[in-house]
Amino acid sequence: MRYQETRAVVLGSRPLGEADRIIVLFARELGRVDAVVKGVRRTKSRWGGRLEPFNICDLVLFQGRSLFTVTQAQLVAVFPRLREDRAALGVAAVACEATAGLFAEHEPHERVYNLLRSALREADAGVAGPAIRAPLLVGVVVKLLHEAGYLPVLDRCASCGGSGLALAFSAARGGLVCERCLAEGVPITPEAIEDLRQSVERPLAELRELPAAEHVEEALKHVHNLYSYHTGGRLKALRFARG
Ligand SMILES: [Zn+2]
Known part of the structure; x- marks a missing residue:
């Protein structure tokens, strides 16, 4: 288990449970990967709109046994x-x-x-x-x-x-x-x-x-x-x- 920094385009996302989402990324360093974003569907989510499709973000991903989890996200480009x-x-x-x-x-x-x-x-x-x-x-x-x-x-x-x-x-x-x-x-x-x-x-x-x-x-x-x-x-x- 480890942390991975990467720059990625958000391709899309789907809901996970009550409050979370899985986002589909195309990351410069990793290629296509899925990552969990915790709490993103709550009204007062700390993520704001940063992880919306088409945005480019610098991310820190925590690599779990089967899935990545987003731990930090900084917006690089929005269109x-x-x-x-x-x-x-x-x-x-x-x-x-x-x-x-x-x-x-x-x-x-x-x-x-x-x-x-x-x-x-x-x-x-x-x-x-x-x-x-x-x-x-x-x-x-x-x-x-x-x-x-x-x-x-x-x-x-x-x-x-x-x-x-x-x-x-x-x-x-x-x-x-x-x-x-x-x-x-x-x-x-x-x-x-x-x-x-x-x-x-x-x-x-x-x-x-x-x-x-x-x-x-x-x-x-x-x-x-x-x-x-x-x-x-x-x-x-x-x-x-x-x-
Ligand atoms: Zn022919």
């Missing part, structure tokens, strides 16, 4: 727009849910921590919505998939390896498929293919500046299928992104 702007909330909520879904517990992954922090910062800077059509959201999910080892194949047919024209996207094959392998995928438009390329190549700050568009929603649908193929789950937070 106010995520609580008042639906498009910004949509991006942040999907980013946090996808991070929790893609990465195993107790695997430190500093690049993912940095990516998540950038995603929250960019969302907080304002998103031309609805989020489901925002290039930033596709970019966040594609970059998280990349870190998890599931970068979509966009430069050749993901099924036969050929260089034929891409006409469909296959989540099971992991990317674009050619005319010959069409039956394995779902049809995709050239505009959505371009959105996927941009989401790989351009940084989040640039993606945020691109306008919302219908073909971006189509690109997101394919990326979501890829996410589901690998995690077995759907992103519930997309309901906030529909705007």
Whole structure:
């Protein structure tokens, strides 16, 4: 048993008993971990709003036999727009849910921590919505998939390896498929293919500046299928992104 200092993004939380909560964290030094916060649901909780989702905190965690308990929390960053702007909330909520879904517990992954922090910062800077059509959201999910080892194949047919024209996207094959392998995928438009390329190549700050568009929603649908193929789950937070 010991104490551990870490900087973490709060991804979400669930109630525990009468007064406590379990918060889901993505910690720079620890990866994804759960931690108990005692007394946080009491009206006069000493924690205030510090441990709310999307906040970044410096924490001291006590490592018990099976669970961490938060013993100290200092707020490092809060992103106010995520609580008042639906498009910004949509991006942040999907980013946090996808991070929790893609990465195993107790695997430190500093690049993912940095990516998540950038995603929250960019969302907080304002998103031309609805989020489901925002290039930033596709970019966040594609970059998280990349870190998890599931970068979509966009430069050749993901099924036969050929260089034929891409006409469909296959989540099971992991990317674009050619005319010959069409039956394995779902049809995709050239505009959505371009959105996927941009989401790989351009940084989040640039993606945020691109306008919302219908073909971006189509690109997101394919990326979501890829996410589901690998995690077995759907992103519930997309309901906030529909705007
Ligand atoms: Zn093919």
